[in-house]
Amino acid sequence: MDIIKVVLFLILRNQNFNFSPEFVDGLRSKCPKSVDRIRDVSRIWMGTAPKSKSRCNLALGIFVFSGIILLPVLLPVASTDHSIKAANTTSKGTFNELDRLSMGQVGNSGPRLWAFIVATYWVSVVTYYLLWKAYKHVSELRAKALMSPEIRADQFVILVRDIPPAAVGQSKKEQIDSFFRAIYPDTFYRSMVVTNNKEVNKIYEELEGYKKKLARAEAIYEESKKTNPDALKPSHKTGFLGIVGEKVDSIEFYNDKIKELIQQLEVEQKLTLKEKQQSSALVFFNKRVAAASASQNLHAPIVDRWTVIDAPEPRQLIWTNLPKTFYERIIRQYVVYVVVFLTIFFYMIPIGFISALTTLDNLVKLLPFLKPVVNQKAIKTVLEAYLPQLALIIFLALLPKFLMFLSKAEGIPSESHVTRAASGKYFYFSVLNVFIGVTLGGTLFSSFKSIENDPNSIFRVLAESLPQNATFFLTFVALKFFVGYGLELSRIVPLIIFHLKKKYLCKIEAEIKEAWAPGDLGYATRFPSDMLIMTIVLCYSVIAPIILPFGVVYFGLGWLLLRNQALKVYVPSFESYGRMWPHIHTRMLATLILYQVTMCGYFGVKKFAPTPVLFPLPIFSLIFAFICQKKFRRFFVSPALEVISHELKEVPNMDIVFRSFIPPCLSAGKSDDHQFEDALSHVSKTGSSSV
Template identity: 30%
Template sequence: MDIGALLTSAAINTGLSVLLFSLYSILRKQPSNTIVYFGRRLASLNNRNSRNHFSFERFVPSPSWIVKAWETTENEILAIGGLDAVVFQRILVFSIRVFSIAAVTCLFLVLPVNYYGQEMKHKHIHAESLNVFTIANVKEGSRWLWAHCLALYIISCSACVLLYFEYKSITKMRLAHITTSPPNPSHFTILVRSIPYSVGESYSNSVKKFFTNYYASSYLSHQIVYRCGLVQKLMVDAEKICMRIKAAPKGQSSLKPCCLCGGSTSFKVLTDEPESVKDSFSYSNLNLATRDNERSAAFVIFKTRYAAVVATQMLQSPNPMSWVTELAPEPHDVLWSNLCIPFRQLWLRKIATLLASIVFMVLFLAPVTFVQGLTQLEKLSQTFPFLRGFLKQDLINHVLTGYLPSVILILFLYTVPPTMMLFSSVEGPVSHSGRKRSACLKILYFTIWNVFFVNHVSGGFLFAFNMLSSVGDIPVELAKAIPNQASFFVTYVLTSGWASLSCEVMQPFSLLCNFLKKHLLRNHEDSSDGLVSFPYHTEVPRVLLFGLIGFTYSVMAPLILPFLLIYFLLAYLVYRNQIVNVYITKYEGGGQLWPIVHNTTIFSLVLTQMISLGVFGIKKSPVASGFTIPLIICTLLFNEYCRQRFFPIFKKNVAQVLLEMDRRDEQSGRMEEIHQQLHSAYCQLPLTSHEFCESVHKLCQDNIRGREGTKSGKEPSEVSEPCAVCNFGKEGSIGE
């Protein structure tokens, strides 16, 4: 590829990005799109009213959203999106810092050496091949290769120093998150799986006998896990309907009188007559807390945080496959459907998903090979002779080599996240955050393999099997291929980076759904049911892949660094805007993403150093090669130090911190209040809970009062007769 093709791709992506960013700044001002671009704020404020006044300013692009995103502080991000959002922002800040250093070093030190590496007559800059800006243009045995080695040292040392301070800072934030947050039920609770079956005895009784026998002084209570399916559907539908009733204007409702009704839910739409409601609903069928529905898993609650941690650090029985314990996730983070999976199936599921992921990665080599064929027009012309005249046109040549390959690859990559999320669900994680973390790792491995490794050598299938058969030759093969693939990855940064950020801020799918709902279905109610949490499992691998590309090409082809730096700056603003305005926080992962980021960054550094070692060997520079080997060793030693110093805090809870928290709560007299809250924290069956039905009854009464225009001030507890709508207060009803 020449500079003209690169400029064509840059012009297309820049124009598309500017257009979409300008369009976004207009669409976000329209009242009908408030739920799309300010969904999180509406959900937190519980405000669905939009001002529909006309103003000329609504149709003029403005950069106000950029200013607001820039002015948002880290404390505000922490309060809005939690520690995971702060960690994600720290990834971008780290990338901006390290690649700013790399850009200054390589553009002023390495790029001139590459450009004048051969004695040749240079053309006009727009007609130059991109290879003259890479290390491939440096002649063998050149004494100027010390510049590349020096740049490699500067980048590696800067990255390690920044990584250390980020790891240290995020570790402190994680400990502060544990100590300063309100009492977390997950700190007092453990998840027990593979409970042994006893003839004539329920799982609930087995759990109670076991823990009262061996943990008599610290055991508080337990909550057995029941068969999922109908339970979860009833729970989700009830929560949605209650939220709709709360959000409806006073005196109006989009539902029938009973709040256990709805159009697209598991509840029937009933008539207004109370007798028909009672006759149509059998509450005895909702009492699912029976022995037949019990599963061999339970949440066991302890009196102190320290006791819960101790219970998870040891085997509970001589059989390691029985009474398996682990710390429980947060209540909102529990993936109830996977708790019903027998524990003995988990290792088989993990093997099956691993094999399925490998097969999927191998099958994906076909589109990657096709994409690489488009970047090599000579081979394409030989394969299809009738296209030779068509491919000789400059515009077609520039579009095919500079823009189309990366676009096609990105379209194929859209199938990866849902597939990997499906594999992660089948694995059987017990929490939503655990499933996302597993999917994040799978997507990361997939993109590094298929986008980075396989793309560097054409002929995908042969390359894949050669790589697997001779792992020791990987650095040498990459050293030969990387300078020749610089053009593809520059355009990939432009297309997958710049354009994807503009699509992220536009939210095209949500915008289309909102348009169809309001203009075709005539439903003008803004509901928060469709709001989603931040897609860390897709965005973290994307950012880390760009980091890998940046480290690898910083010394080999420094021309990529300005485009990469612009991407990270845009990502910092776009994702900050999305966290503040769009995505809601459903659960907290506690910053568990940072160890993944640290390990991937170390892998990128070591791979870059090994590739540089191979290139220095090909270029016959023993001095540069000799100085690179100690750098690899020092990077690995630095990683080992961080693994010993910081990683255990992300893997286990600190006993000293938990004991201090327990003592503080006991001295303040809050422990008894915390224990009262823990009893219902992991309640899987809210429809059997008296408190839940009391709130349902109150919503029913408020809804009826609004419809009838009455002003009765009685609370549910003050009603002397059972409710004719939700049946609350009747002996044997679901409220008991």
């Protein structure tokens, strides 16, 4: 099947009816040119940055350098130890022979376990070294991107929240302008007060919908006139779903609705600008150094007033979250944390039971009528290999949108920050529910009583369960790169959907572009999915070293495949210049600590007296994390003034910078800008306008 997918990709990739370069150029033209220098952290993670093309990506490097030592040393040590009989295999499934190549084959308290102790340290040292190198490399890429002479609107803007009430007789805009002009008299340009755009946005979206319908109706009419010069204009009924109601001329009806909505929009725009101002604003500076400096300064002695951060790109702003107050954001954040914790806990229950139930022995016990089918060797092999993994993948597919919703509910102001937050939640879901949940769930029926009697025994059960699930996770990793990468490369499902839409639904070029648009790389789910594979491979790298080649293949194919997809298929929806990296670094260290604690537990299960030798490892990891945070992280929170002070290739047009931040619903439908002069310039004392 995977060979077929690759062949389909090679055949279909350059066909004009499948791939239209102008679509890509049109979509990518909306992105900053500097995207080619650093497409966020995906270029480091997946090896698409120019400087990283010649080196392995981080995860691949960890597994390659670990495997160089672990495979030739640990496999012979394990396979030549005959202290445990083959009948006492620890694995579940049809791959019991793999036990002979795992740490479970080595006898308890045996001297051969020293080799696995050294291997545990080796994997940790390799990870420390490569993480350090990667952090330095990403910092350099971020610095070069921020030093670009290209003009980026967001570098001249700060986001101000928690603005206190204005004095009597003073407008909100006057309050903001006077506050920042007093602090930055030479570099302050103007401010833009955030407004409640709910109503005006509703009218704007309705207007845009009718414009699309009008363009579609005109295209249908023009097409029909080619075959029949006397063709009738398109018509439709105005009632429910166009099925009932008065029949009208579509083109005339849409034109009338557009004129009506434009008038409503202009009235609502004026009302919004004057009467729906919020306690947040965007403040513009004529120097990007001044904006960067302002974003890092404390502007009020009380932390819940005049809160300032650097502004994201205009396309990233989540306008509804900007006015949320300091304490509201904190409360929302902790409420979301509680919801995530409860969701993880309750999600672990069905995943644990699914893991337990989808083992064939338990499945036959619950559904005896399946026994004749399951007993057939070919079917049994396939079911044992893939049934639990498929059930797990389906469960995980339900999460991303829910986690994105929760992240937005925190009051986060930008799409890139929401993506990072959702990515972190998805990572903890994956590790706790998949790695730990499946590990415990596989022995749930046999170990439930012991955990119930002694809750502290859960750590012992986890350590004892790891070897039993080695083959499950090995086939899980294999399934991910065989099926997942095959579908990713061929994109056969999106291709079929595109052609169906193009043939039966799309009538104008804009609709064809919309149907073709591939979206972005999907950072919120892709990084956690890769981190789950890294967690699995890292935690089993010493217990069952044979899993390392599978990890190498997964990330090696990912480096080749996603490099192509990132550069030639996906269109980035935002640019945050590497701010995802510190989060990835933190997750990788969390994975490393989990691996180290797991190894301590498993050596304890093996009754190996020198096990305390491993106890310093988690402490080393915490110290390493602390050093990295102090040395590198600040630069990813705020731009360094040394970097941002480089000259631009031209003097920025501040009016264009300002207008790029005006929401579409407030800038659309105007016959001219004169009637909105107050919104686009400094207001007078008699006008309380803002944007």
